Amino acid sequence: MILIVDDIRANILALQKILELHNLQVDSAESGEEALRKILKTNYSLIIMDVQMPGMDGFEVVETLAGSNRTKDIPVIFLSAVNKEKKFISKGYESGGVDYITKPVDPDLLILKVKTFLKLSEQKNELKNIRDLLSKEIEIRKEAQENLEIKVEERTRELSAKNEELELRNHELQQFSWVVSHDLKEPLRKIETFIKIIHERYLMKDEKADDYVNRTIRASQRMSRLISDLLEYSRLSSTVIPEKTDLNEILKEVLTDFDYLIEQKHAIIQQGNLPLVTGVPSQLRQLFQNLVGNSLKFVKPDVSPLIEITSEVIDSKDFDAVPSATGNYCRITVKDNGIGFNEVYLDKIFKIFQSLNDRNSYEGTGIGLAIASKIVEKHNGLITAKSSNGNGASFIIVLPL
Structure with missing residues (x-):
């Protein structure tokens, strides 16, 4: 399945129609945060990502995906109507994208590239399955040789599974931190903005109101710093x-x-x-x-x-x-x-x-x-x-x- 990520619904529908005409399954997300939540629940073969979005932009989403073994190999094609300069294209490839297409999109070129990357993804999965089959064959032969090796292999698999589970949980926690940080900071920014507007328009001559407004603004700023510091603290758990x-x-x-x-x-x-x-x-x-x-x-x-x-x-x-x-x-x-x-x-x-x-x-x-x-x-x-x-x-x- 292909995931289209774009904050403009009309763009999603246009791309979806092009892909579905070629019998390709499509899912969509209208923000970087929504895309991360969907990727945690569904295995996608390819992601078509808009660069410029409110909240997390396309580069930030792909950099986040690159931080986990579970999602780092999903091919991502960037689409952009605004960021056409060489530095943005370079940034797209550096962040983990496999291609960077500028709008307006040529439907034939897009389909050609999509099918190419889907084919590569299928071949990669086939190679992985062959590798897994070979691994199982080796394990069977080792099991026939010595009981001790059986126990060692079993223990190794248990530890590997637990390690993957821990990595998945850590990845989910990082996604949660990004999303929560953004979702918490946005209402704080609005509180501070509207309080300042109320202060400037209606309360400038009221000394007591002026004091209360300043206290409210300081409290929201302190909360914003607290969210940033907590996010920084949680990031220290990742391996670098x-x-x-x-x-x-x-x-x-x-x-x-x-x-x-x-x-x-x-x-x-x-x-x-x-x-x-x-x-x-x-x-x-x-x-x-x-x-x-x-x-x-x-x-x-x-x-x-x-x-x-x-x-x-x-x-x-x-x-x-x-x-x-x-x-x-x-x-x-x-x-x-x-x-x-x-x-x-x-x-x-x-x-x-x-x-x-x-x-x-x-x-x-x-x-x-x-x-x-x-x-x-x-x-x-x-x-x-x-x-x-x-x-x-x-x-x-x-x-x-």
Whole structure:
């Protein structure tokens, strides 16, 4: 069966008519989110995907499908009437599409391509069935040779099935996170927009109403940040291949993102030379964003923030390890002169939804340090902090090189 994904119903009907004239079974979805829900329930041989849609666009949907073994091999043909530039076509192929067709569509060319990719899909399935038959034949012969091998094979199959089931559940959870994140944020944006309109048109002269409106807007903005942080936290469960990463480049990007806030608060950043590590660049960037962001957020009144970021190579995975030029670990310290905290609460600060400060004074969701802790844990490292009330804080990270 072929799935057509397009937010314009007329486009779907036109394509559906072309395909059905050639006796091809067709299903349809009018958004990226609906398409993901259908793909979880139905096995499709081919997807024809519109690029430009509200919510999740075609590229985002295909990138999400590529994240699961169950859906990554479904061929996707992109259709676009707007994005005809080379960069969009390249992005289509990079995201996992097998072809990129611009509108208006030539029906004969479309049918030719559809039938070609369907044939390739059938051949792929035939090869898979042959491979499965050969695997079964090998298993039968092994079973005839030795009982021990039977038990090993049975156990292997059980673990493989459980692994596939876990992967499917993880994929479903990721789809759920994407859909829920979008569905929750949309009404929040509307609440904020309409509250601002009501405020500007009807309540500008009412001081009490003005206060209530500002509180409502802050609450919706905090909820939006909370949804984003929760989604970021859930993404850390997915498996990503690590690579050689220059932490100096990572920190440079983070400081560039914060340049306006640094200038606004007259912050001073003192940075030492950081090492190369094997890790996931996006996660390490998130780690430094959260730590530097905290140092810029929790500052003393009328005191310019001073943030020192230093590193040294150490001989073992220990916070108090001895510096060693030939060591296999690095110790990174992010130190500031902010409000600090009581070390009695050290275990609490790295747990999700835990915040030691008044949210009216310091905006936050209580997830930032929990994300930092989880990132360090996924990199087989350690994280802790040293502080006292009013005397700044030092976050210490130990990572393998």
